[in-house]
Amino acid sequence: MKNPSVDTHLLPADSGTIGTEPLLAVDNLHVEFGTRAGVVRAVNGVSYALNAGETLAVLGESGSGKSVTAQAIMGILDMPPARIPKGEIRFRGTDLLQLSESQRSQIRGQQIAMIFQDALSALNPVFTVGWQIAEMFRVHKGMSKKASYAKAVELMDRVRIPAAKQRVNDYPHQFSGGMRQRIMIAMSIALDPDLLIADEPTTALDVTVQAQIMELLAELQRESNMGLILITHDLGVVADVADKIAVMYGGRIVENAPVHDIYRNAAHPYTKGLLDSIPRVDMKGQELYAIKGLPPNLLDMPTGCAFHPRCPFRQDNCVTDVPPLHEISGTRSSACHYWREVLDGTAG
Amino acid sequence: MSDTLTEQKPKSEKPPKQKKPASLWSDAWYDLRRSKVFIIAAVLIAILVVMSIIPGLFSSVNAFDSSTCDLSIARQGVSAAHPFGTDNLGCDTYSRVIYGARISIMVGVFSTLVTTLLGGLLGLLAGFYGRWTDTILSRLAEVFFAIPSTLGALLILAVVGRENAGIWTVVLALSVLAWPMVLRIMRAAVMSSKSQDYVIAARALGAGPGRIMGRHILPNALAPVIVVATMNMGVFIAAEAALSFLGVGIQSPDISWGLMIADARNRFLQAPEALLFPALFLSITVLAFVMLGDAVRDALDPKLR
Amino acid sequence: MAPQGEPILEVRDLVKHFPLTQGIVLKRQVGAIKAVDGVSFDLHRGETLGVVGESGCGKSTLAKLLMALEKPTSGSVKVNGEMVDVHKGSNLKKFRRNIQMVMQDPYTSLNPRMTVGDIIGEPYEIHTEVAPKGDRRRKVQELLEVVGLNPDHINRYPHQFSGGQRQRIGIARGLALQPEIIVCDEPVSALDVSIQAQVINLLERLQNEFGLAYIFIAHDLSVVRHISDRVAVMYLGKIVEIGKDTEIYDRPSHPYTQALLSAVPVPDPEGRETRERIILQGDPPSPANPPSGCRFRTRCWKAQEICAVEEPLLQIRPGTDHESACHFAEVHDVVHAS
Numbered sequence: 001m002k003n004p005s006v007d008t009h010l011l012p013a014d015s016g017t018i019g020t021e022p023l024l025a026v027d028n029l030h031v032e033f034g035t036r037a038g039v040v041r042a043v044n045g046v047s048y049a050l051n052a053g054e055t056l057a058v059l060g061e062s063g064s065g066k067s068v069t070a071q072a073i074m075g076i077l078d079m080p081p082a083r084i085p086k087g088e089i090r091f092r093g094t095d096l097l098q099l100s101e102s103q104r105s106q107i108r109g110q111q112i113a114m115i116f117q118d119a120l121s122a123l124n125p126v127f128t129v130g131w132q133i134a135e136m137f138r139v140h141k142g143m144s145k146k147a148s149y150a151k152a153v154e155l156m157d158r159v160r161i162p163a164a165k166q167r168v169n170d171y172p173h174q175f176s177g178g179m180r181q182r183i184m185i186a187m188s189i190a191l192d193p194d195l196l197i198a199d200e201p202t203t204a205l206d207v208t209v210q211a212q213i214m215e216l217l218a219e220l221q222r223e224s225n226m227g228l229i230l231i232t233h234d235l236g237v238v239a240d241v242a243d244k245i246a247v248m249y250g251g252r253i254v255e256n257a258p259v260h261d262i263y264r265n266a267a268h269p270y271t272k273g274l275l276d277s278i279p280r281v282d283m284k285g286q287e288l289y290a291i292k293g294l295p296p297n298l299l300d301m302p303t304g305c306a307f308h309p310r311c312p313f314r315q316d317n318c319v320t321d322v323p324p325l326h327e328i329s330g331t332r333s334s335a336c337h338y339w340r341e342v343l344d345g346t347a348g
Numbered sequence: 349m350s351d352t353l354t355e356q357k358p359k360s361e362k363p364p365k366q367k368k369p370a371s372l373w374s375d376a377w378y379d380l381r382r383s384k385v386f387i388i389a390a391v392l393i394a395i396l397v398v399m400s401i402i403p404g405l406f407s408s409v410n411a412f413d414s415s416t417c418d419l420s421i422a423r424q425g426v427s428a429a430h431p432f433g434t435d436n437l438g439c440d441t442y443s444r445v446i447y448g449a450r451i452s453i454m455v456g457v458f459s460t461l462v463t464t465l466l467g468g469l470l471g472l473l474a475g476f477y478g479r480w481t482d483t484i485l486s487r488l489a490e491v492f493f494a495i496p497s498t499l500g501a502l503l504i505l506a507v508v509g510r511e512n513a514g515i516w517t518v519v520l521a522l523s524v525l526a527w528p529m530v531l532r533i534m535r536a537a538v539m540s541s542k543s544q545d546y547v548i549a550a551r552a553l554g555a556g557p558g559r560i561m562g563r564h565i566l567p568n569a570l571a572p573v574i575v576v577a578t579m580n581m582g583v584f585i586a587a588e589a590a591l592s593f594l595g596v597g598i599q600s601p602d603i604s605w606g607l608m609i610a611d612a613r614n615r616f617l618q619a620p621e622a623l624l625f626p627a628l629f630l631s632i633t634v635l636a637f638v639m640l641g642d643a644v645r646d647a648l649d650p651k652l653r
Numbered sequence: 654m655a656p657q658g659e660p661i662l663e664v665r666d667l668v669k670h671f672p673l674t675q676g677i678v679l680k681r682q683v684g685a686i687k688a689v690d691g692v693s694f695d696l697h698r699g700e701t702l703g704v705v706g707e708s709g710c711g712k713s714t715l716a717k718l719l720m721a722l723e724k725p726t727s728g729s730v731k732v733n734g735e736m737v738d739v740h741k742g743s744n745l746k747k748f749r750r751n752i753q754m755v756m757q758d759p760y761t762s763l764n765p766r767m768t769v770g771d772i773i774g775e776p777y778e779i780h781t782e783v784a785p786k787g788d789r790r791r792k793v794q795e796l797l798e799v800v801g802l803n804p805d806h807i808n809r810y811p812h813q814f815s816g817g818q819r820q821r822i823g824i825a826r827g828l829a830l831q832p833e834i835i836v837c838d839e840p841v842s843a844l845d846v847s848i849q850a851q852v853i854n855l856l857e858r859l860q861n862e863f864g865l866a867y868i869f870i871a872h873d874l875s876v877v878r879h880i881s882d883r884v885a886v887m888y889l890g891k892i893v894e895i896g897k898d899t900e901i902y903d904r905p906s907h908p909y910t911q912a913l914l915s916a917v918p919v920p921d922p923e924g925r926e927t928r929e930r931i932i933l934q935g936d937p938p939s940p941a942n943p944p945s946g947c948r949f950r951t952r953c954w955k956a957q958e959i960c961a962v963e964e965p966l967l968q969i970r971p972g973t974d975h976e977s978a979c980h981f982a983e984v985h986d987v988v989h990a991s
Contacts, residue, residue, distance in 0.1 A: 372812070373766070546764040548722060548762075549756060550775065552722060553779050553830075554745070554750075554779050555779050559779070568766055
């Protein structure tokens with residue numbers, strides 16, 4: 001499975017896993033939050049899988065459950081108010097949800113790492129960045145102060161922070177947004193994790209800096225064959241880097257597909273709507289396609305398919321029956337009763 | 349293009365919180381009514397307020413009338429006629445405790461009123477105008493803030509002298525030292541809401557400083573001041589008792605719980621009830637206002653939800 | 654829409670420097686953040702001028718200057734040929750009727766303690782001459798309808814609406830005084846992807862209906878292209894390139910514009926391995942201490958000695974059809990390069 005000479009993303013998603021477990025498999029995960037206003041079902045049966053060296057983009061709007069799923073994988077949800085009533089998160093075949101907290105914290109950081117949208121608030125303002133990167137080595141590897149600092153400088157070089165040796169004793173606020181995100185990335189890859197979860201890593205950054213960061217992530221991934229889960233709402237970023245995509249809506253996966261398939265022809269009306277609403281050059285001066293209505297309220301989810309109030313393909317059974325994830329091909333699935341019609345483009 | 353209007357109007361939309369009352373104030377009121385702490389505090393405070401306005405409802409003896417005292421029955425213990433016993437002058441302790449509520453509540457209410465209005469207004473101006481207005485007002489506030497409040501009040505009242513001391517001098521002494529705290533809180537709240545986008549939007553519409561302060565900043569900066577005012581009420585009542593106990597606050601023949609505690613302290617071992625009952629009323633009153641402040645803060649601060 | 658007749662808005666050499674001071678009691682100026690440093694452009698009736706650039710380029714300060722929320726250090730803004738004087742109340746009030754804004758964050762731009770009716774009706778309370786008192790409620794309801802909201806919701810509070818609906822409320826407030834110009838500062842970037850298209854369509858429909866001119870400030874280049882007739886690209890307080898949308902997007906001639914366009918991820922994975930990408934090195938320099946000569950030279954792959962010495966002016970260069978501020982301006986279509 002970990003054969004760097006095989007460029008996994010060129011293969012169909014499942015071919016690398018025959019007879020073996022994928023690097024990460026989320027299976028029928030449910031997460032809910034107890035709030036004053038009632039139970040919020042943030043994640044309702046999400047399943048996805050990822051192999052080493054692969055990039056999975058989880059695409060969705062705020063409230064779609066994409067970040068909550070990632071936090072559940074990482075084991076950083078506050079429980080309570082969060083609960084995981086059902087589901088499995090298998091990392092190399094082991095269900096993380098069955099492990100003790102101390103076992104999980106062994107995996108966290110060493111094997112699964114995460115970077116966040118807001119690097120400034122994720123870094124501690126009262127310690128130098130060198131100290132914070134070096135701490136990873138001191139705590140997890142028991143290195144001496146000197147050796148860990150040398151490693152920190154090495155890592156800062158690796159994420160291309162100019163003049164790393166001089167800047168190792170600077171504080172987070174002395175760096176620009178892009179540089180801070182690089183420091184976050186340096187910390188996350190410090191212990192050579194097998195899986196990196198990036199939650200909107202470039203949303204707060206400018207496009208030219210975003211391009212730098214995405215290139216850096218791609219390079220690091222090539223070097224170490226990490227699996228990368230990229231959580232984003234940006235259809236452009238997804239098209240640039242993803243091997244496969246899971247589209248989330250209202251706490252469910254609505255479409256799962258290799259990247260080229262989805263942009264060529266979406267199999268779920270929500271994905272189709274998102275792609276159609278991108279302004280295109282030849283649409284200049286015309287009205288943009290707009291998905292009507294609003295994202296669902298998690299406290300008051302629509303019956304049946306959560307997308308039905310906004311869906312142009314809606315039929316009567318969409319209001320009553322929750323659509324299962326229909327398999328379209330070996331690598332593709334859609335949670336729409338009428339995925340054939342969506343693929344054909346015959347709106348109801 | 350023809351169907352844009354009908355397409356875009358989200359007709360079937362339900363607002364997220366439909367059953368709840370709408371404005372943030374009524375939202376807070378809705379939360380308050382469901383808070384046990386608030387209900388307990390509110391009932392206690394309501395009883396105390398009624399007690400301070402019409403003490404006759406709770407006691408058949410008029411403690412303000414010194415002719416009801418009878419030296420021949422001085423220092424008696426608990427009995428059916430005098431449930432809390434009698435004091436050094438033969439006055440009924442129970443009725444004195446009831447009648448003592450008036451001074452406490454008045455000191456609490458008026459000190460709070462003065463500090464909130466003064467500190468609130470100056471805080472609003474300092475926070476809104478900034479620059480030298482802020483520098484002058486803030487420095488002035490710091491001068492008063494630097495004085496330890498009990499010591500300062502003691503000093504002021506000592507200067508005023510016993511013969512002039514009374515409820516209004518106590519209110520004055522407490523207010524002079526407490527308004528800077530309200531100023532600070534108001535100033536901070538005003539400064540944070542001053543930079544909000546809706547204030548910028550109002551400026552872009554051409555709104556003048558009066559409208560911006562009155563309609564946009566004040567309503568959004570009021571919550572922390574209300575919380576502090578409520579809690580201060582309890583603090584002032586406690587401070588009045590302390591000053592009266594030390595002999596510089598309320599003077600006999602006015603009735604104050606602090607004064608009663610002072611009178612009873614020498615015979616505490618013989619007649620503990622003479623000290624315990626006013627102390628108990630004092631504690632309950634202070635606690636009620638602090639609880640109220642707590643409940644109000646929980647209701648007004650959406651971040652804690 | 655082609656520019657026609659006299660410009661409705663003329664901006665000339667607009668400069669805003671925020672002083673940097675040292676010392677607490679005796680403040681002395683030790684420098685200045687040159688947020689906007691000599692910006693000029695025209696805007697015509699019914700036209701949309703897109704302004705793009707990265708954070709720190711001064712586009713938000715420009716919006717504040719246009720709205721007279723900040724006093725310019727120097728330079729002038731003329732509306733309908735009339736100079737805007739930020740020191741004169743009556744002049745300013747008249748000016749505000751003509752230029753209004755839509756802000757970025759619909760969650761912070763509406764006063765949470767006011768009803769929607771009060772928020773949209775506030776312009777009429779300030780400019781009492783626009784609508785008589787008895788008429789205001791009806792006008793507010795009309796505005797709600799115009800922006801696609803239910804007029805019966807006039808007594809609701811902002812928190813009872815979603816982000817997209819709140820942005821519609823903000824737009825209705827901007828429309829109340831029937832301005833000719835609306836400055837939109839990142840009007841869709843805080844909204845969910847599926848809602849952005851709705852709001853853009855609304856803005857375009859309102860433009861057609863009321864003949865509005867927009868200054869459309871955004872960092873999303875595809876949205877800007879869709880809505881704009883002309884586009885200005887800003888870098889460190891200056892416009893580095895300005896032209897018709899096709900001129901900027903298909904024939905960019907300033908290296909920064911080219912890098913910016915090539916850095917925008919294209920929402921189509923086809924050919925992503927071969928697409929041309931200009932990855933700029935480093936971060937933009939601080940506006941407190943911009944490089945000499947051309948401000949982009951520290952990140953530019955074309956930079957030569959002249960760039961450090963001589964500041965390139967914004968003008969039409971040989972071989973190009975629109976203004977750009979580069980000594981070595983050269984058309985290079987990065988978007989369709991592959």
